[in-house]
Amino acid sequence: MYTVDGGERAVIFDRLRGVLDKTAEEGTQFLVPWLQKPFIYDIRMKPHTFSSISGTKDLQMVNLTLRVLSKPKYDGNEVLKAVVAQFNADQLLTERPQVSALVRSSLTQRASDFNIELADVAITHLSYGAEFSRAVEQKQVAQQEAERSRYVVMKADQERRAAVIRAEGESEAAKLISEATAIAGMGLIELRRIEASREIAATLAKSPNVAYLPGGQNMLLAMNPSRP
Secondary structure (H helix, E strand, C coil): CEEECCCEEEEEEECCCEECCCCECCEEECCCCCCEEEEEEECCCEEEEEEEEEECCCCCEEEEEEEEEECCCCCCHHHHHHHHCCCCCCHHHHCHHHHHHHHHHHHHHHHHCCCCCEEEEEEEEEEECHHHHHHHHHHHHHHHHHHHHHHHHHHHHHHHHHHHHHHHHHHHHHHHHHHHHHHHCCHHHHHHHHHHHHHHHHHHHCCCCCCCCCCCHHHHHHHCCCCC
8 A cells, every 4th residue: 555645647567467557646546566556647737948149140149047847857958049030139029929939839839749848948047148148228318318419409490490489570570660651650669668768767667776966067066065
């Protein structure tokens, strides 16, 4: 009598009939002493991680880590390299689900030849070579500089348009004033002058630091007390 624990199966070897077709399930099992011998196998799903440096279609070196959930251990490096070689370096980032699906399909097909069942395959790590990473960083910096230059050009263009519109408005205003002066004479200009003088006088009247002095000779007589 022997016990098969959870997640295990027992293969029975019989001295007369060889390996029996039926495997022993979990629980307490019986066998014929000396004639039969059990071999216990762990059939639980276990994660296995494989790292591989592979070349992409555009000749960039990529460091990948693959996690495989399977019952026995299986080496997936060759399949991983074959799949990665079909993609460009940037596609490994933008099309990562498709890459994982293709790796899983290839591994499942190859593992089935050995009666191995794969439960899950996922890419857990991906890194590029130093030169490619530096090139990507330089590309991002160049794109940011291009966006900044584009903004400066747009700002200068808006300022130029604003200056043109302002100049056109001033020109139109001067033209209207000139036409009004030609029709009404200098009366319009005198009216504007009076309005401006009134605004200046009102502003000065509100200021406490402004003193009013009489003009001409009367001011000199007022400042000389010795004169009778």
